Amino acid sequence: MQLSKKMENLGTEVAFDVLEEVANLTTAGRDIISLAIGEPNFTTPEVIKEAGVAAIRNDKTGYSPSAGISELRERVAEYLSETRDIDYLSSETIVAPGAKPLIFYGLLALVEPGMEVIYPNPGFPIYESVIELLGGIPVPLPLRAENNFEFSLSELKELISPNTGGIIINSPHNPTGSIISREKLALLADEIIKHDLWAISDEVYSELVYIDEAFSLAGLPGMQERTLLIDSFSKSYAMTGWRIGFAGGSKELIDGISKLITNSVSCTATFTQLAALTALEEARDDLDQMKKKLEERRDLVWRHLNRIPGLSCQKPAGSYYFYADVTDICKNLNLAGSEELQKYLLKEAGVALLHRECFGDKFPGEDREYIRLSFASCSKDRLKEAISRIERAVTTPKSQVS
Template identity: 35%
Template sequence: MSKWSNYINPTVRQIPPSGIRRFFDLAAEMEGVISLGVGEPDFVTPWHIREACIYSLHRGSTTYTSNHGLLELREEIANYLGSQGVHYNPKKEILVTVGVSEALDLALRTLVCPGDEVIIPTPCYVSYLPCTELAGGVPVTVATSMEDQFRLTADKLEAVITPKSKVLLLCFPNNPTGAIMDRQNLLNIAEVVRKHDLLVISDEIYDRLTYTGHHTCFASLPGMQERTIVLNGFSKAYAMTGWRLGYAAANEEFIAAMTKIHQYTMLCAPITAQVSALEALRHGKSAMQDMVTQYNRRRRLVVHGFKEIGLPCFEPGGAFYAFPYIGHTGLTAAEFAESLLLEEKVAVIPGDVFGPGGEGCVRCSYASSLEDLTEALQRMGRFLKRRGLHNSKVVYL
């Protein structure tokens, strides 16, 4: 019989495994590792949210829901989005999904035809390029830079548009850089979107983790709601990663098309997670704000700490990631991450796994305790000192 690999779809065969998971798996095999790798809150889901789940099980809520999700939940999602300046019909314009990951996959498969170009600012979340390829699209990357605070500019967007351009995929606040976009930046982008008749997928999972300025929902910009699919969820703001619950909001035709795929693959998101998300939206604001306050303290600690030990780092305005520059060490991002893990047992993620623009940087999640972050910075300082780089006065140009 031929090799099993010969039977596998060539598109799947050529997609590399996640660079994040490689370092996560390495760290999991070692004792005493402080992981700044995986983007997961170190908080447990607040008790009242877990209690709502437990109570729903006692009541026997173990059935399917509508393909779209519980109407009560969609109504609360619509209320939240309304507070962000954009209004959706919860019956027809919101779809509850199994995490934002499913929402992204559905959005791409709904919009992208073979050969369509999807414009993706980088550095970006590791799944964006592979999911585009799996949908038959062609990812077109636009490298952002530390000099521009990792923001997409209208000029850079305009420069990559071709007759095949169809979708712009945005993520702000950004994973992995923590970059944010202010309203004027987004208005400039919206003008290019309108000019070239692009569609937009806006991943706003970190919207409530914004520390400087105010988050602007892309669909709230003039003329953008009709051409935008907004993705969001509960994993980051409410420490609900394992519950796997997200949602998409868009015009009725987009949501109806996405639901066709959803009903033949997932059918519906788990009812227990939906009940818990309903509790989070109704009564979780205080606990969420407490967690955001803690992230903000950690953000200031790590940015200051990196600069002190000689790693230039722009100040992230959102999410829970810092993206320090390590190019002056003489190591590639992969060499830096692997050596740091083996020598000092600190796990970080090489910036180049997030696409062009990430070279020479590493992603460090500060969703860890202050104690662990302080210890990690001390270990990284030792690591740099052995190379004669501790407290170096390097300025990123």
């Protein structure tokens, strides 16, 4: 069977490949500490689980409207209005089986063949692969350490061309943990309006912010109708496997995405939606407790990571990732780059991480090596053990990757 040509360059999310490798090593008897996958090790709060179970027992197992049950769409509209200071109607919101499908549907609804779409690099790898799948032209926007992993306005302006259709942003950001300032968002909004572009704002880490506040691009003047704001229950409520996300946007775009859902998955599971409704209405205390524990882990990892010779990193303002510069470690171990370091640490330290190019190819002139580690995936004791293993492996190396 011959696959279509558009499948030839379809990318993937390497984190899931690493997850499978970790599972295989664990089955073989290795003690692996995985800091690779973007998943909290907390269990879904009991009140949410009970709501899901009750929904199943009450036979809420049939189809729902493609855009989501009305109660949840109304509550999502209230939530977005409360948290982003934007007035959304329920008809301007939609529910889907996760945030990733909403990225896919949003791009499917907006990208024309040959259209250039700007996206962050490093960044969530699905942006680039879906743009390319749809016949668009991915245009990476460098995020540099010297800019605290915010984009440069001058570089953005250079990338905008007559073929540019839109831009994707992600704040709080995966993999760097950076947050785009309100001032920078305002400058971005000016460029979007000036060039008549659309925007997708990926805000799935919106609740995981460790500074005073973060802002949404959609909340700036003239941007609500131009922006598809995407969020999710996965990260905030430890509901990764429930597969439920939500978005806000113009009614025209939301109606279009609803048709795409009808044509693909029909709808999101009804009992999952009812559990998500309970999350928004009754699980705020659980969310706050999880966030407090994540902040404690962040601070612990920050203290311990920076004692490792040859490693440096910025303290994440949001999300649950450290994006560490390991250039000197790679040089000291005579490794070609962070991909080899990832393999070396899995082999010698039993610690799973993700290397720089899991988040896109290096941009021109980039000469540093990075790894990403999640501080959400295990307890504080295991995090300390993981960092100790890394330190031992890079300071007293036993062998090197061939």
